[in-house]
Amino acid sequence: MTRIQxxxxxxxxxxxxxxxSAEGFRGATLDRIAAEAGLSKPNLLYYYPSKEAVFQELMGGLLATWLDPLKAMDPKGDPRSEIMAYVRRKLEMSRDFPRESRLFANEIVRGAPTLGPVLETDLKTLVHxxxxxxxxWMHAGRIAPCDPVHLIFSIWALTQHYADFDVQVRAVLGHDDPFPGAEQxxxxxxARLLGDTTA
Structure with a gap:
């Protein structure tokens, strides 16, 4: 493939x-994507034969990006530092990649027709x-006990909310940047959940 391609x-x-991310899968059309890209529809079809093909490539790249912060959690690191770094990175992704977060959320709401097999294999394996x-870490007494899978779910829910429900967040907060307050x-x-009583 050439650089231009x-x-x-x-x-x-x-x-x-x-x-x-704006229209959802059903609302999106190749005509709309071509117009957004500044291309003719035939030109777009030269690179991707269908809407599904474009979507599949997008979702494949997105899932890899989404999993990287969890993969980076170091078993040899300090437990609180590793978990808090994961929380911060997920929040940064909501701030920096809101379209990607909404696209992922839309795919899940649709029943994950594209990502379902990957969620049940790669994602499930990584989470476990x-x-x-x-x-x-909990058994060693290094952090307070809780259900670790639901801890990961909670991190996803509480960080991705700021991208997926951006309109609601900004309606309540006005034009203030929600992320400094969210991070704090x-x-x-x-920190309190993990047993830091000074937080």
Whole structure:
């Protein structure tokens, strides 16, 4: 693939991300994606034969990006530092990649027709692997006990909320940037959950 072809594919994927995250899969059309990319529909079809093909490539790249922060949790690290770093990174992703977060949420709400097999294999394996690490930390008395899988679910819910429900958050807060307050709140919340009584 030439540099120009790679650049065109990147342009199409960025346009598709904008359209899918705003319109959902059903509401998105190839015509709309082509217009967003500044291309003709035939030009887009040269690179991707269908809406489904564009969506599948987007979702594949997105899931890899989404899992990287959890993969980075180091079993040899300090438990509180590792978990809090994960919380911060997930919140940063909501701030920096809100379209990607909404696209992922839309896929899950649709029943994960594209990502279902990956969620049941790669994602499940990774979550259980990291839950075992967290459980070991708990058994060693290094952090307070709780259900480690539900801890990970809670981190997802409380960080991705700021991207997926951005309109609601900003309606309540006005035009203030929600992320500094969110970071401080989540730091305190999870520190206390993990047994830091000074937080």
């Amino acid at each position: 790679r650049k065109k594919r990147e342009t199409i994927l960025d346009a598709a991300l904008e359209v899918f 692997e990291k839950a075992a690490v967290i459980r070991d 709140h989540l730091e305190t919340l999870f």
